[in-house]
Amino acid sequence: xxxxxxxxxxxxxxxxxxxxxxxxxxxxxxxxxxxxxxxxxxxxxxxxxxxxxxxxxxxxxxxxxxxxxxxxxxxxxxxxxxxxxxxxxxxxxxxxxxxxxxxxxxxxxxxxxxxxxxxxxxxxxxxxxxxxxxxxxxxxxxxxxxxxxxxxxxxxxxxxxxxxxxxxxxxxxxx
Amino acid sequence: xxxxxxxxxxxxxxxxxxxxxxxxxxxxxxxxxxxxxxxxxxxxxxxxxxxxxxxxxxxxxxxxxxxxxxxxxxxxxxxxxxxxxxxxxxxxxxxxxxxxxxxxxxxxxxxxxxxxxxxxxxxxxxxxxxxxxxxxxxxxxxxxxxxxxxxxxxxxxxxxxxxxxxxxxxxxxxxxxxxxxxxxxxxxxxxxxxxxxxxxxxxxxxxxxxxxxxxxxxxxxxxxxxxxxxxxxxxxxxxxxxxxxxxxxxxxxxxxxxxxxxxxxxxxxxxxxxxxxxxxxxxxxxxxxxxxxxxxxxxxxxxxxxxxxxxxxxxxxxxxxxxxxxxxxxxxxxxxxxxxxxxxxxxxxxxxxxxxxxxxxxxxxxxxxxxxxxxxxxxxxxxxxxxxxxxxxxxxxxxxxxxxxxxxxxxxxxxxxx
Amino acid sequence: xxxxxxxxxxxxxxxxxxxxxxxxxxxxxxxxxxxxxxxxxxxxxxxxxxxxxxxxxxxxxxxxxxxxxxxxxxxxxxxxxxx
Ligand SMILES: Cc1cc2nc3c(=O)[nH]c(=O)nc-3n(C[C@H](O)[C@H](O)[C@H](O)COP(=O)(O)OP(=O)(O)OC[C@H]3O[C@@H](n4cnc5c(N)ncnc54)[C@H](O)[C@@H]3O)c2cc1C
Ligand SMILES: [Zn+2]
Numbered sequence: 001x002x003x004x005x006x007x008x009x010x011x012x013x014x015x016x017x018x019x020x021x022x023x024x025x026x027x028x029x030x031x032x033x034x035x036x037x038x039x040x041x042x043x044x045x046x047x048x049x050x051x052x053x054x055x056x057x058x059x060x061x062x063x064x065x066x067x068x069x070x071x072x073x074x075x076x077x078x079x080x081x082x083x084x085x086x087x088x089x090x091x092x093x094x095x096x097x098x099x100x101x102x103x104x105x106x107x108x109x110x111x112x113x114x115x116x117x118x119x120x121x122x123x124x125x126x127x128x129x130x131x132x133x134x135x136x137x138x139x140x141x142x143x144x145x146x147x148x149x150x151x152x153x154x155x156x157x158x159x160x161x162x163x164x165x166x167x168x169x170x171x172x173x174x175x
Numbered sequence: 176x177x178x179x180x181x182x183x184x185x186x187x188x189x190x191x192x193x194x195x196x197x198x199x200x201x202x203x204x205x206x207x208x209x210x211x212x213x214x215x216x217x218x219x220x221x222x223x224x225x226x227x228x229x230x231x232x233x234x235x236x237x238x239x240x241x242x243x244x245x246x247x248x249x250x251x252x253x254x255x256x257x258x259x260x261x262x263x264x265x266x267x268x269x270x271x272x273x274x275x276x277x278x279x280x281x282x283x284x285x286x287x288x289x290x291x292x293x294x295x296x297x298x299x300x301x302x303x304x305x306x307x308x309x310x311x312x313x314x315x316x317x318x319x320x321x322x323x324x325x326x327x328x329x330x331x332x333x334x335x336x337x338x339x340x341x342x343x344x345x346x347x348x349x350x351x352x353x354x355x356x357x358x359x360x361x362x363x364x365x366x367x368x369x370x371x372x373x374x375x376x377x378x379x380x381x382x383x384x385x386x387x388x389x390x391x392x393x394x395x396x397x398x399x400x401x402x403x404x405x406x407x408x409x410x411x412x413x414x415x416x417x418x419x420x421x422x423x424x425x426x427x428x429x430x431x432x433x434x435x436x437x438x439x440x441x442x443x444x445x446x447x448x449x450x451x452x453x454x455x456x457x458x459x460x461x462x463x464x465x466x467x468x469x470x471x472x473x474x475x476x477x478x479x480x481x482x483x484x485x486x487x488x489x490x491x492x493x494x495x496x497x498x499x500x501x502x503x504x505x506x507x508x509x510x511x512x513x514x515x516x517x518x519x520x521x522x523x524x525x526x527x528x529x530x531x532x533x534x535x536x537x538x539x540x541x542x543x544x545x546x547x548x549x550x551x552x553x554x555x556x557x558x559x560x561x562x563x564x565x566x567x568x569x570x571x572x573x574x575x576x577x578x579x580x581x582x583x584x585x586x587x588x589x590x591x592x593x
Numbered sequence: 594x595x596x597x598x599x600x601x602x603x604x605x606x607x608x609x610x611x612x613x614x615x616x617x618x619x620x621x622x623x624x625x626x627x628x629x630x631x632x633x634x635x636x637x638x639x640x641x642x643x644x645x646x647x648x649x650x651x652x653x654x655x656x657x658x659x660x661x662x663x664x665x666x667x668x669x670x671x672x673x674x675x676x
Contacts, residue, residue: 040600041600041601041602041650053600054650055600055649055650055651055652056600056650056652056670058650058651110604110605110607110608111602111604124601124602124649125601125648125649125650125651126601126604126608126648126649127607127608127648132648417633417634417635418635418637421634426628426632426633426634426635427632427633427635428631428632428633429633429635430613430614430633430635431635431637431660475611476606476611476642476658477613477614477635477640477642477660478660478663479637479660479661480660480661480662480663484594484606484663486605486606486607519630519631575627575630575631576627576631588630588631589613590613591611591613
């Protein structure tokens with residue numbers, strides 16, 4: 001029996017986009033980071049961070065240990081081979097997990113979120129209810145993480161409230 | 176041709192309306208004509224009518240690949256208006272409006288021209304300023320325009336959602352003389368008038384190529400019903416101009432795009448006239464049969480498919496819901512698409528082609544129905560006299576090269592933005 | 594209509610921005626600029642065209658699509674595509 005549906009905002013995460021310079025491949029980035037980034041719409045992770053493929057040569061990097069200066073530290077490691085920009089205050093990351101999590105997100109998404117099409121480790125940059133999102137599947141609970149621009153958080157929360165009957169708005173503030 | 180009148184109506188009533196003659200002749204192609212018009216839509220038929228009536232050119236054929244009015248003439252949302260701001264457009268569309276106002280008398284045919292008013296809503300200060308400017312330009316050109324405040328709009332259309340948080344209605348621009356006309360009747364009326372004056376209307380006859388003399392001059396057309404010689408050829412094929420121009424090796428500043436339209440089930444009269452949303456693209460009117468006829472943007476990609484896709488359906492319905500939520504309770508009856516020529520500045524072309532003997536009437540984007548009478552009038556004038564009509568001097572093919580664009584919307588050289 | 598983004602997979606056309614025919618090439622000099630900006634083949638049939646995956650991987654694609662049927666034959670990243 002799956003856990004009940006829960007929607008929370010992931011606090012204290014640091015975020016950065018990483019874009020490879022011309023001619024630099026994922027392996028070269030991986031050698032500098034110690035974690036090889038995926039070359040498709042997938043996630044890769046170690047104990048320090050998760051890398052999400054958002055485009056050819058482009059990734060969203062997330063760290064649980066969101067201390068200030070994390071993006072600058074990444075930038076230092078990738079100096080000369082990738083451009084890194086801090087997105088910590090730009091995006092909010094919502095965690096949607098438990099029973100019906102996939103069904104809820106499916107109501108607003110154009111892509112197939114069935115477990116056979118979108119398994120653990122899959123990622124997508126797409127639209128949910130007219131709002132641009134980066135979406136990835138964390139585990140089979142199921143747990144999905146949804147990163148979206150912070151200024152759309154209220155609209156997204158309204159959409160959740162309208163789309164998940166019986167659900168309260170996310171249990172922690174999404175600002 | 177029997178004239179329609181109280182007397183002919185009474186006479187035919189006595190014989191149970193079984194003895195009316197056909198409205199127009201379905202002709203077979205002859206070997207040669209002074210003028211061949213390619214395309215039996217509103218524009219082609221109006222051109223033939225005015226060639227015969229105004230210029231005495233009676234050896235005219237209209238060749239149509241399908242049936243007359245089966246293209247955009249029969250697919251549009253029937254709105255007529257002359258609320259244009261720019262020089263080059265203003266006089267032309269106002270001339271068209273004047274022709275609409277006298278059309279039924281002239282044709283002796285009921286085209287159901289109804290000047291029920293066109294209301295463009297505004298939702299911000301900047302938009303009101305833009306409408307004030309447009310309205311002033313119109314009035315200076317002798318066209319009717321009224322700037323309405325919120326209460327003025329409310330008097331016309333109390334059912335609108337005035338206090339919608341995102342797009343509050345702040346007022347509007349109103350053209351009382353704008354309205355609608357029955358599109359099919361316009362086609363049939365012009366066909367009847369042309370046919371009556373000796374014009375041959377030839378259906379199921381697709382033009383597949385051009386005949387050219389040793390000097391390159393156009394001398395006729397090749398069709399699926401044989402070769403037809405012509406002194407001059409006028410092309411009025413709406414969304415297919417590029418395909419026909421390609422037959423003489425011409426490329427045009429045009430892309431073909433699909434525009435969709437929608438009609439609801441018939442309702443009791445609820446809409447006073449035409450209403451347009453100002454913060455998105457949505458416009459609506461109510462047909463005399465009761466259906467809400469509405470539409471919005473082109474789909475935005477090149478298409479000859481005569482059908483569109485769902486994102487635009489969603490967009491149009493959201494636009495409707497934003498200004499008049501009551502529309503959400505009406506059931507949709509049908510939706511369809513038509514192929515429009517989209518020029519790089521959103522304005523049409525009525526000009527000689529750079530090939531002797533060939534004339535172009537092209538580039539009718541969203542708004543070519545309201546242009547039907549003036550387009551026919553000016554194209555006939557051009558073909559008959561080799562000179563542009565005074566209201567259509569700016570619709571030149573070379574304006575893109577010389578920089579004299581007529582960009583009514585101010586969008587730049589990208590067709591899917593107009 | 595769905596377009597097969599080489600990176601993201603099949604996506605709804607509403608995620609993309611349309612730019613039009615991929616054939617015209619920006620000329621190096623003002624010679625030919627009018628043709629480049631304004632004149633189009635506007636074919637009825639298969640056409641190679643630019644689409645931008647604005648709501649996805651933010652890459653320009655060259656999509657081959659039939660303008661008569663909207664059938665899509667394939668897509669490649671524009672940066673890799675020979676013009
Ligand atoms: C959904 C929709 C809504 C619209 N709403 C409005 C509106 O509200 N107000 C407004 O002013 N305008 C509107 N328009 C625009 C307007 O309908 C067109 O600009 C106008 O009808 C075009 O002129 P036409 O009537 O001559 O075109 P058409 O009726 O399309 O005539 C062109 C004819 O050429 C024929 N043809 C093509 N190729 C060949 C060939 N090779 N040989 C022989 N014949 C050929 C076609 O079969 C067709 O019958 C709308 C258009 C659409 C699609
Ligand atoms: Zn993509």
